[in-house]
Amino acid sequence: MRGLIFSILMIPIIPFLIVALIIYTWRVRRVIIPQNISGTAAEPYGARLALHIAGTRIDNAAYKIAEHMILYAQPVKSLMLHTAWLALKISGYRGFFFAYPGPRPSNTVTMMSHRSHFFDRSMSEAFSRTENSVEQLVILGSGWDTSCYDLPEGLDLNCFEVDMAPTLNIKKQAIEKAGIPHDHVTFVETDLNQESWMDALLTSGFDLNKTTYILWEGVTMYLTDEAVNSTLAIFSTLPQGSVIGADFFTEDMVKGNPPHETWGKRVHAAIKYYSEKIMFGIPTGGSLSEGCEKLAGKHGLTLTKFENVGDKDDKKKVPWYVFTEMTKK
Ligand SMILES: C[S@@+](CC[C@H](N)C(=O)[O-])C[C@H]1O[C@@H](n2cnc3c(N)ncnc32)[C@H](O)[C@@H]1O
Structure with missing residues (x-):
């Protein structure tokens, strides 16, 4: 019932969303990509x-920086977020894309909520x-x-927030402007x-002798095999009890192996839209977590948490995206 009320309320909002999407897309093509x-961070x-x-997962800082971030700066914030907020508030709808922690098995719509929940839990436990x-x-x-x-x-x-200069600088400015x-x-x-x-991290004050949590969320797929392995090798030199949370696309999806031929192409195309490129996918092995255990083991780490999008027992929902936590024991 709430879903139905939400859908009805969204009908008059659609023109606002279309205008917001046009401005958003223009900003992606004319500002974000050229600079x-x-x-993909958006x-x-x-x-x-x-x-x-x-209201399912409160993130006040994210909301505060929205108007200082190019893509969600006004009028997009009002046209997209305020209108959707109103429909959600009146209807009380909290399902589908808006659910947190969301349903399991998760799917392409609910995977971001699943991913956030996985890393939220990993960090909060650590x-x-x-x-x-x-x-x-x-x-x-x-x-x-x-x-x-x-x-x-x-x-x-x-x-420590680590990223490439253009993304990092604009984020820092948004944090400052939002007064966070x-x-x-x-x-x-x-x-x-x-x-x-x-070296950049070390010269910024990072201490190799301190127990550390590294959040490596939504990044490994943009890196080379060498970069993924060298990052884990560096992590493995940190003190016992250090934890790294990382997600991986499967190698089968990245290479477009069956049954991911179509989906793989779509994901590559979606990332290419932002002028970015997917490179790394993890070989998952027979049991889905096997490849992650192997990768962790190769660097002397223990796979301490593992979840996946999709369902390995359902041929229509074959997993292509996995979430891991590795610990230096
Ligand atoms: C999909 S976004 C994920 C952002 C963030 N971790 C999150 O989950 O919201 C990928 C991020 O990785 C960064 N990234 C990609 N390749 C990188 C590289 N070679 N060096 C540093 N950062 C990189 C991008 O700039 C972007 O901010």
Whole structure:
């Protein structure tokens, strides 16, 4: 019933959404891509904004920076977010795209909520640990992630946001303009596909001797095989109890192997739209988590959490996207 009311309320809102989408698309093509700012970073950010306005996963920092971020700057914020908020508020609808933690198995519509839930749980468990507590948080390929600005009360962490300069600079400006406290955050410009990225982190104050949580969400697919492996190799030198949360597309999907021929093409095309490129996919092995266990094991790490989009027992929902947590034991 709530879904029906929401759909009816959305009908008069559609013209506003169309105008918003036209402006949004124009900004992607004319501002974001020419300035080499990551367009793919806007996708998970948009999903988190949707959860926020639905009230299912509160992310105040994400909402506050929206108007200072090119894509959601006015009038898009009002035309897209305020209108949808009104329909959600009146109808009380919280399903589908707006559900958090969302249904399992998740699908292409609910995967972002699933992904957020996986990493939220991973971080919250690591941060609430009393023994060998986490002292540093690093967000690799931070995009519009706001984890550094939503830490549990009383948690004193040194945070590092790592991304390429164009994306990082625009994010930093948005954080400053939104008046979000960020003294605990160091912004580190670097290219994760270059071997020197750890040097950039070290010269920014990162301490290799401190127990660390690394959030590597939505990034491995844009990196080379060497960059993924060297990042895990570097991570494995951190102190015991350090945790890395990372998600991977499957190698079968990235290569378009059966049964992902069509879906693989669509995903490549969607990323290409933003002038970005998918490179890395994880070989999943017989049991879906096998490849992740192997990759973790290769670097002396333990796979401590694993979830996937789709259902490996259903031929129509063959998994192509996995979420992992690896721990230095
Ligand atoms: C899909 S976005 C994910 C952003 C963020 N982690 C999130 O989940 O909202 C991918 C991010 O990785 C960054 N990225 C991609 N390749 C990179 C590289 N070689 N070096 C540094 N950052 C990179 C992009 O700039 C972008 O911010």
